[in-house]
Amino acid sequence: MIRRRPLTGLLAAVTVSLTGSTVAALALPWFVWSTTGSATRMGVVAFAEATPYVLVKALGGPFVDRYGPRRISWVSDLASAAAMAAVPVLHALGVLSFGVLLGLVALIGAARGPGDTAKEVMVPEAARRGAVPLERATGLLGGVERLSGTLGPVAGGALVALAGEMAALGVNAALFVLGSLLVAGALPRGMGGAAPASDGGYLRRLGEGLALLRGDPLLLTLVVMLAVTNLLDAATMVLVPLWVYGAGHSPAALGTLLAVWSGAALAGSLLAAGVAHRLPRRVVFFAGFVLGSVPKYLVLLLDAPLWAVAGVFVVGGFGVGFVNPVIGAVMFERIPGPLLGRAQALGGALSFAGIPLGRLLGGAGAGLLGLAPVLALVGLVYAATIAVSGLRPEWRSMDRGQEREREKIPGVPAEIT
Numbered sequence: 001m002i003r004r005r006p007l008t009g010l011l012a013a014v015t016v017s018l019t020g021s022t023v024a025a026l027a028l029p030w031f032v033w034s035t036t037g038s039a040t041r042m043g044v045v046a047f048a049e050a051t052p053y054v055l056v057k058a059l060g061g062p063f064v065d066r067y068g069p070r071r072i073s074w075v076s077d078l079a080s081a082a083a084m085a086a087v088p089v090l091h092a093l094g095v096l097s098f099g100v101l102l103g104l105v106a107l108i109g110a111a112r113g114p115g116d117t118a119k120e121v122m123v124p125e126a127a128r129r130g131a132v133p134l135e136r137a138t139g140l141l142g143g144v145e146r147l148s149g150t151l152g153p154v155a156g157g158a159l160v161a162l163a164g165e166m167a168a169l170g171v172n173a174a175l176f177v178l179g180s181l182l183v184a185g186a187l188p189r190g191m192g193g194a195a196p197a198s199d200g201g202y203l204r205r206l207g208e209g210l211a212l213l214r215g216d217p218l219l220l221t222l223v224v225m226l227a228v229t230n231l232l233d234a235a236t237m238v239l240v241p242l243w244v245y246g247a248g249h250s251p252a253a254l255g256t257l258l259a260v261w262s263g264a265a266l267a268g269s270l271l272a273a274g275v276a277h278r279l280p281r282r283v284v285f286f287a288g289f290v291l292g293s294v295p296k297y298l299v300l301l302l303d304a305p306l307w308a309v310a311g312v313f314v315v316g317g318f319g320v321g322f323v324n325p326v327i328g329a330v331m332f333e334r335i336p337g338p339l340l341g342r343a344q345a346l347g348g349a350l351s352f353a354g355i356p357l358g359r360l361l362g363g364a365g366a367g368l369l370g371l372a373p374v375l376a377l378v379g380l381v382y383a384a385t386i387a388v389s390g391l392r393p394e395w396r397s398m399d400r401g402q403e404r405e406r407e408k409i410p411g412v413p414a415e416i417t
Contacts, residue, residue, distance in 0.1 A: 006126040006188055007137060013182035014119050015144045017077055020175030021112065022152025023159070023168050024084065026258065028105065029241055030251055031165035041098070043238055043363020048102040049109035050234065050356035054349050057113030061345025062205040069118035069341065070192025074180040076115025081176035083107040088166035117345040119183070122192050124332050124340070129191070138328030139273025146266035146321060153262065157255020209342030212335065213350070219334055221394040222327065223350050228385045229289070231354025232378050235362030236296075239375055242366050243300050253306060260310050261317040268321020281398045285326045289386050291319025297379030301372060330398060 028049075029042045064072050083104050090096040090104075120141075127137035159168035183192075213219050244254040268288075299312040335343045365374040 006129040006191055007123075007132055007140070008130075009182060009186035009188075010119065010122055010126045011140060011144045012186065013073070013179050014141065015148050016175050016182060017115070017119070017179035018145055018148035019152045019155070020084075020172040020179070022148055022258075022262075023156040023175070024108075024172045025237070026153055026156035026241075026251070026255060027160055027165045027168035027172070029238070030160055030254075032101075033241070033245065034165070036098075039238070039242055039363045039367040041363075042241070043360045045102065045105055046234070046238060046359035046363070047356045049105040050352070050359055051109065052106045053109035053113045054352045054356060055113070056110045057117055057345055057352065058349030059206070059345075060114035061117060061209055061342030062202050064114060064118050064121060064341035064345060065205065065339075068193045069121050070183060070187060072114050073118035073122075073192070074184040076111045076113075076118065077176045077180035077183070079111035080108050080115065081173045081180070083111065084169055084176060085173035087169050091166055113349070114345070117341065117348060118192070120328075120348070121340045121344050122187075123328070125191060129188070134332055135325060135329045136273050138332065139269055139325040141328060142269035142321065142324040143266055143273060145324065146262050146269050146317075148262075151259075153255040153258030155255075157250075157252045157259075160251045160255075205342055206346075209339055209346045212339055212343045213347055216334055217394040218330070218397045219347065221389070221392050222330065223347050225385065225389045226327075226351035227354050229293075229382065230352055231358035232293075232382050232385070234355040234358030235365070235374070235378050238359050238362035239366060239371060239378070240300070242371055243375075246371060247303070247306070249306060257306075257310060257313055261313040264314040264317030265321035268318040269325060270321075272322045272325040281326050281330070282395050284322050285395075285398065286386065286390055288319040288321070288323040288326075292316040292323070293382045293386065294379060297375055297382070301375050301379070326398075 028045060032038070032042050032045050060072075087096065087101065087104055090100060123137055123141055124134065126132075127134055130137075132140075155171070156168050159171060213223060240257065241254055244257065272284075293316070295312050296316050299309050304312075331344060331347060332340075335347075362374065362378075365377075
């Protein structure tokens with residue numbers, strides 16, 4: 001049990017912080033919609049949080065390596081808590097204008113970016129300390145991410161329905177504080193320290209991470225595909241609340257849909273933690289993407305009853321639960337330890353780069369064209385992305401289950417590769 005403490009403590013911190021984030025992901029859009037009735041403003045608020053999240057995540061990797069992921073994680077969570085707590089406080093004082101709200105959610109996004117990266121890059125170290133296979137560790141990480149996605153919408157929907165959006169955001173701030181305390185106090189001494197110092201300044205360290213991603217065909221292809229699908233998923237996260245609201249359902253119904261999706265994904269992630277290392281990665285990866293995308297858009301377009309939509313979300317969530325453990329294992333295997341912070345941050349940020357635009361386009365598109373045409377367009381582009389990406393030859397190296405061949409990559413020191 002003591003040997004597993006590093007991974008257990010880290011997963012607990014991830015669970016708490018991500019649960020808070022998912023509570024806010026439900027409460028903030030509902031607050032904007034209920035007070036303004038504007039789908040466009042919903043998209044603008046989501047854009048205001050996601051844009052600094054992606055930018056700071058991309059640029060913050062060298063700082064994670066230099067100062068250590070443990071320190072960056074707990075500082076980022078405290079900063080997120082302070083900005084989140086300011087929203088209900090200023091609202092109670094009657095001074096929360098739309099511009100001030102945008103500024104606060106931008107601060108939250110900027111703080112969350114490096115904090116999320118810091119927790120992610122501690123996973124390989126926690127797995128080594130606990131003698132846990134990497135794919136099992138990434139499967140468990142995916143599992144707690146899905147658990148947070150299950151608890152957060154249920155708690156958020158219930159809090160919004162019973163106590164209002166501001167109470168939900170107050171709980172979110174408290175969870176960020178708890179996540180910071182777990183990272184600071186629950187992890188073993190010495191875990192999450194700074195990487196060995198490297199030659200050159202900030203820009204050189206950042207360039208080394210970028211050179212690694214550009215020089216590895218599989219990582220580059222993976223990042224590009226995820227950038228497109230994450231853009232479409234971000235648009236969907238705006239469209240689903242609009243579908244729920246337009247169908248006459250309550251915030252609790254939205255929470256239920258998100259919870260059954262995440263609950264099924266949790267089951268898929270936990271199963272992946274036990275069996276993924278025995279399965280062909282490429283088949284699992286693409287099958288999960290297909291199950292988690294096309295059926296969801298079809299059932300929403302058909303304006304099916306809530307129970308049918310929930311059923312499709314169960315199937316889709318289960319399939320998606322197998323995807324992230326595969327992605328995590330591939331990334332951790334192919335990125336050398338000294339570059340993990342900057343390369344992981346850049347890869348994650350580039351794959352998230354379309355999220356701000358996706359949220360903005362989802363809200364604006366629904367406001368201009370209507371919900372059904374945008375749902376159809378997003379579903380068609382999603383299906384085309386999976387089909388075209390699947391034809392790329394780089395995916396064959398995913399099934400090797402081995403670390404990247406240590407060829408020399410221009411721009412990356414030979415002693416690192």
